Amino acid sequence: MAYGAMTSSRLLAASLLLCVFSLGSKSVASRNLLAADHAVSWKLGVTYPTLNIPSGDSVTWSWDGGVPHNVASAPGAGRCDDLQVLSDALSTEGNFSKTFDSAGTYYFACEVDVHCQDGMQITIQVS
Numbered sequence: 001m002a003y004g005a006m007t008s009s010r011l012l013a014a015s016l017l018l019c020v021f022s023l024g025s026k027s028v029a030s031r032n033l034l035a036a037d038h039a040v041s042w043k044l045g046v047t048y049p050t051l052n053i054p055s056g057d058s059v060t061w062s063w064d065g066g067v068p069h070n071v072a073s074a075p076g077a078g079r080c081d082d083l084q085v086l087s088d089a090l091s092t093e094g095n096f097s098k099t100f101d102s103a104g105t106y107y108f109a110c111e112v113d114v115h116c117q118d119g120m121q122i123t124i125q126v127s
Helices: 002-024 028-033
Strands: 037-041 051-053 058-063 094-099 104-109 121-126
Touching (some): 037 051
Parallel strands (some): 037 058, 051 121
Antiparallel strands (some): 058 094, 104 121
């Protein structure tokens, strides 16, 4: 019986060490354990500063209040041409989430009417 208990203890210790070494690696699985979600309250009349996030994090845009919005990728900062809508159908309330797995600079805007021209834009810098 003592032999069985000792073998079980060794297996448990080896499993724990394996978990510790796995968490220390730069694997996608370990990064997702530490990932965060950044909230953006998406509305007119707000000047959005650049949002700096680490790779693996997500951003969730949320909107309500009776004015329709959406989320679109933009070709650059301050650019309201060639917007590519990413969120679902236009709605007066909703949300859209995106996970950023690669470092870089990303630009987004609301494609509705002149919302982009009125400043409904955000730059996301992923490190």
